[in-house]
Amino acid sequence: MARKPGSRAEITGPKLRETALRLFARDGYAAVSMRQIAAEVGVQAGALYLYTADKQSLLFDAMSDHMEALLAAWQAEAPQGDAPARLEHFARFHIRFHAARADAVFIAYMELRNLTPENFARIETLRSRYEAELEGILRAGQDEGTLTVPDIKLATMALIAMLTGVNTWFREGGRLSRDRVEDIYVDMVLKAAGARI
Amino acid sequence: MARKPGSRAEITGPKLRETALRLFARDGYAAVSMRQIAAEVGVQAGALYLYTADKQSLLFDAMSDHMEALLAAWQAEAPQGDAPARLEHFARFHIRFHAARADAVFIAYMELRNLTPENFARIETLRSRYEAELEGILRAGQDEGTLTVPDIKLATMALIAMLTGVNTWFREGGRLSRDRVEDIYVDMVLKAAGARI
DNA sequence: GCTTGAATTGAACGGGTGTTCAGTGAAAAT
DNA sequence: ATTTTCACTGAACACCCGTTCAATTCAAGC
Known part of the structure; x- marks a missing residue:
């Protein structure tokens, strides 16, 4: 029966990911060495x-996990109602979710250029899937006549x-307070x- | 009579600053070596x-020069009129100025954490001076009754x-086109x- | 044509990088 | 109690870093 990794020092696995996330967010991917993380x-x-x-x-796992969690959390909310109601829901969700994971958000926006091209493309796919959710709300509002944006793409951005x-x-x-914000x-x-x- | 630096190879001075700006924007401060810049x-x-x-x-000079130029360019415009007119002017100025200097803008937003604490503080001072310009417009609009923002600080951000x-x-x-944007x-x-x- | 003086080189400095892997030692399985 | 297993160490690998400085090189002044 295989022992689980970490049973000796009880340190690694998730702790590695958390530590890397924290250090990458604080000092930047390039400035953090594997030896620092290890220490x-x-x-x-x-x-x-x-x-x-x-x-x-x-780095990739941190960004990928974050984006997957973001998409999954939004899918789980699946707001109903007219476009303005859904837009309000989106805004509140976005602020709430991002405020709770400041480190991951910071990395996801700052460290994109430290991804290999393939990894960058994968993260961009996830990001545009999230943007499409907002775009869909704006488009619905335009169709319903409940929202008026000069350009759906630009309004999304x-x-x-x-x-x-x-x-x-x-x-x-x-x-x-976060609620007031x-x-x-x-x-x-x-x-x-x-x-x- | 002292020869000007660079009269031999006719390369350095401003060319160094331009090159550093371009490489820092493309690959990030930490990822660019002095040897790469030199090459x-x-x-x-x-x-x-x-x-x-x-x-x-x-790095600091690039960011400092950019922020000083931004402030100077805005001071030179000194728009007149009511707050909505000045707000429109500010929006157009901001988009125009930033679109023309994408590299410097990118660095100014991405490389803040690679500044020493003293240099960081100096850049932050310049940045908040710029933000205060927008804040002043919003406050004026609120006072005039021509603008209605729920919170001046947050609206500025x-x-x-x-x-x-x-x-x-x-x-x-x-x-x-940029005009349409x-x-x-x-x-x-x-x-x-x-x-x- | 020679001297002067500074722009530039190239090697060196001390240190750091990501990654690999033979060896170790302690816990689990028998 | 012994064997097995495997998480972990620590040294090594090949290379890159920012910065310094004696030596070189070459244009300008005389």
Whole structure:
């Protein structure tokens, strides 16, 4: 019966992924060495290769896991109602999900260029699948006559940029609660998309 | 009579700054070596140190020059009129200026963490001075009653994120001209800020 | 044509990089 | 109690890093 990896030092596996995520977010992929990660995990560098193929995989897995979790979480919400209601739901979901995973979000936006071309393409596919969800809402609103955007593609990019920007400054315990931030952004998002408020 | 630096190979000075900017934008500060920069300039690595104190200065100067140019260009426009008119002006200026300097913008947003703490603080000062310009317009609009934003600080961050996001996808010669992109974003920005359109 | 002086080279410095792998030692299985 | 298993170490590999500086080279001034 095979012992599970890590039964000796009880350190690796998920801990490696968490540590890599944290260090990549704090110092950047290129600036973090395998030896640094190993030291934080409490192990020598060579031991990491029992749990990851290479450094690139640590980055790709972090980004891939994040994007898959994002898509799965949104699918699970599957909001009903007219386009403005679904747009509000999307905005709240986006802010909530991203605020809870600041490190992964930061990596997903900052470390794209450190992916190999194949890995980059895979992440981009996931990202555009998520953007298509917002695009679908805007298109539905346009068709229903409940939303008015000057250009669906550009409005998609504009609203995603606006919502993702929250992560650059939002910190729990600041001037505004996350709920209040959501309210404020929902207001601006709906107005920008030409909803009747 | 001192010869000007570079009279031998006629290569360095501004060419070094341009090359560093281009490579930093393409591959990231940490991934670009002084030897690579030197090779692109057509010189050995040691020679770069006649034109820059160190690698960090190349990054800081690029970001600092960009931010100073941004502020100076905006001061030079000094738009008149009511807040919605000035907001439209700001949106067009921001898109135009940033589209013309994609590399510098990319670096200014991606390489902040590779600055030393002192250099980071200096860049942040410049950045917040620029944000204060937009904030002033929104505040004026609120006072005039020509704009309605739920929170001036958050609206500032939201609109800047939205406008800066243009740089992630806009390419000259794409589906929409830069003028058309400006029009579309102005529409969304004014709506988001509660202008009567 | 010679001297001067600085722009540039190229080697060296001390250190870091991702990754591999023979060897070790302790826990699990018998 | 012994054997087996395998997580882990630590040294090595080949290479790259930013930076310095004595030596070289070449254009300008005389």
